[in-house]
Amino acid sequence: MRISGLRLRWLMPLMLLLLVGCGEQAPPCHYVGEPDEAPSAGCLVVYHGKVLLVETRLGGFTPPGGTVGPGDVPQCTAELETWEESGVEVEVTELFHRFRNGFRLYWCEPVGEPTPRVDPLQLEVVEAGFYEPSAFETLKWRFPEQAEMLRDAVEARIQSDAAEPRIQSGAEGEKK
Secondary structure (H helix, E strand, O other): OOOOHHHHHHHHHHHHHHHHHOOOOOOOOOOOOOOOOOOEEEEEEEEOOEEEEEEEOOOOEEOOEEEOOOOOOHHHHHHHHHHHHHOOOEEEEEEEEEOOOOOEEEEEEEOOOOOOOOOOOOOOEEEEEEEOHHHHHHOOEOOOOHHHHHHHHHHHHHHHHHHOOOOEEOOOOEEO
């Protein structure tokens, strides 16, 4: 069977849309509380002393995050973008920092066992993983001025958690 060039031009994008539509469904938003207002949001996730970072196709490492759509809650966008970019399901716990451009970076906790992975159809990210704060100075950062601030905050958080661990119970690790 022969497919004409015109049909092939329509068939390929249609097949791609079908493949994208068959992907894994995003988890629900876990955030319950007063929504922020922000143009973009992301998550700062610390797990076993390491930080979840993504390497973007634009170049450089950064915490996962993205643009808040019209009518969307920034905290939910932070959770969704983290899952889309890294495959890690998270829950926003509190605001970490408001950047001058309006970006909100939240402290987020993993839901379940976090296993970073990048969806091959993901166009923004080439790598996702957990990194030691001590390795931050060796990474090429998307926004270099953030590396030291994030390292210092994460190290303080790790020390705080060691002194006063968060109590978790239940199969889902609910905070008590």
